[in-house]
Amino acid sequence: MTASGKLTxxxxxxxxxxxxxIKLFNLRAMKQLSQNFLLDLKLTDKIVRKAGNLNNAxxxxxxxxxxxxxxxxxxxxxxxxxxxxxxxxxxxGLKMLTEASMGKVRIVHGDILTYRMERAFPKHLQKQxxxxxxxxxxxxxxxxxxxxxxxxxWLEQVANRNGPxxxxxxxxxxxxxxxxxxxxxxxxxxxxxxxxxxxxQYLCNVKTCFxxxxxxxxxxxxxxxxxxxxxxxxQPQIEQPFKLVERVVQSVxxxxxxxxxxxxxxxxxxxxxxxxxxxxxxxxxxDPTLRPGELTIAHFRSLCNVYRGLCDQDxxxxxxxFREELRLKKLCKKKPSKECxxxxxxxxxxx
Ligand code: SAM
Numbered sequence: 001m002t003a004s005g006k007l008t009x010x011x012x013x014x015x016x017x018x019x020x021x022i023k024l025f026n027l028r029a030m031k032q033l034s035q036n037f038l039l040d041l042k043l044t045d046k047i048v049r050k051a052g053n054l055n056n057a058x059x060x061x062x063x064x065x066x067x068x069x070x071x072x073x074x075x076x077x078x079x080x081x082x083x084x085x086x087x088x089x090x091x092x093g094l095k096m097l098t099e100a101s102m103g104k105v106r107i108v109h110g111d112i113l114t115y116r117m118e119r120a121f122p123k124h125l126q127k128q129x130x131x132x133x134x135x136x137x138x139x140x141x142x143x144x145x146x147x148x149x150x151x152x153x154w155l156e157q158v159a160n161r162n163g164p165x166x167x168x169x170x171x172x173x174x175x176x177x178x179x180x181x182x183x184x185x186x187x188x189x190x191x192x193x194x195x196x197x198x199x200x201q202y203l204c205n206v207k208t209c210f211x212x213x214x215x216x217x218x219x220x221x222x223x224x225x226x227x228x229x230x231x232x233x234x235q236p237q238i239e240q241p242f243k244l245v246e247r248v249v250q251s252v253x254x255x256x257x258x259x260x261x262x263x264x265x266x267x268x269x270x271x272x273x274x275x276x277x278x279x280x281x282x283x284x285x286x287d288p289t290l291r292p293g294e295l296t297i298a299h300f301r302s303l304c305n306v307y308r309g310l311c312d313q314d315x316x317x318x319x320x321x322f323r324e325e326l327r328l329k330k331l332c333k334k335k336p337s338k339e340c341x342x343x344x345x346x347x348x349x350x351x
Pocket of ligand 1: 033034035036037038039062063064065066067068069084085086087090110111112113140141142143146
């Protein structure tokens with residue numbers, strides 16, 4: 001910072017282009033790691049602009065790879081940039097950026113799925129949850145098979161205010177397969193409405209910033225990519241434990257095309273199913289003939305609150321596992337009940 005308080009962005013010395021870095025260190029994208037690189041710095045600048053004002057910010061970039069987004073983050077005037085990269089081949093190229101930025105880039109060679117971010121940045125950055133978001137940001141273009149489990153983990157940490165959210169309402173700007181991005185922002189009644197819509201929207205303000213066509217990546221993935229920005233809400237729209245919300249939402253969406261009472265039913269053991277499903281829907285004031293995609297977040301809030309009450313009365317309900325019951329029935333070669341047949345259930349459905 002200058003005496004007048006104005007920010008000075010460090011000018012980095014001339015560096016090889018990302019394409020040259022890839023050639024220099026022989027960084028062929030590995031298909032098994034779903035690596036797709038962005039070489040166009042105008043595009044990486046555009047992604048980084050969507051994170052907001054990064055002047056003096058503390059940023060964690062996940063999966064920097066050859067460093068295109070990393071350079072754009074540095075050019076945005078950050079104070080500290082922590083990069084977490086799993087693939088050792090990228091470390092020498094990233095070290096060049098550490099030197100060029102006079103130590104602003106800190107490199108962690110590790111897996112973001114297990115990396116603990118709560119001590120990554122100085123304590124003084126911590127803000128109260130109700131305050132404006134802290135000057136801590138997460139940015140990343142990760143492989144699709146990592147970004148979805150990662151956002152579920154981070155959403156749980158938003159709910160529990162731990163991990164990266166020990167600093168307050170840390171904002172995230174991440175890429176997802178376009179269809180996944182669409183599910184995250186899908187509104188009530190839309191075709192893409194899914195588990196991911198409810199889980200993301202009850203905790204965060206979620207917006208898709210723009211779509212990157214697959215052809216912008218090297219090598220080109222088979223799908224287009226959405227850049228999504230998340231700001232945790234001060235007040236979550238459902239105030240129940242994350243695991244409870246996840247359980248209700250997962251059950252309801254288990255039968256996507258059926259009336260919602262079918263999904264609600266699998267929260268309960270067969271012997272009590274009819275009675276408790278009716279009771280839950282009645283108390284929650286939810287029309288049993290609405291389809292899962294037609295339910296609003298307010299509907300899910302009532303369902304979760306009522307389910308919480310039922311579990312408080314009988315804690316064994318929370319440990320009831322419909323899939324396990326179904327599996328055992330299959331093993332015993334018993335015919336599953338008419339209420340829930342194996343064919344009705346998409347057992348492989350993921351977020
Ligand atoms: N950010 C670079 C870009 O946009 O050109 C690379 C993007 S590439 C899709 C994903 C990057 O994430 C790769 O560098 C890959 O090695 C890294 N990666 C994959 N899984 C990871 C994990 N679990 N933890 C940290 N990095 C990971």
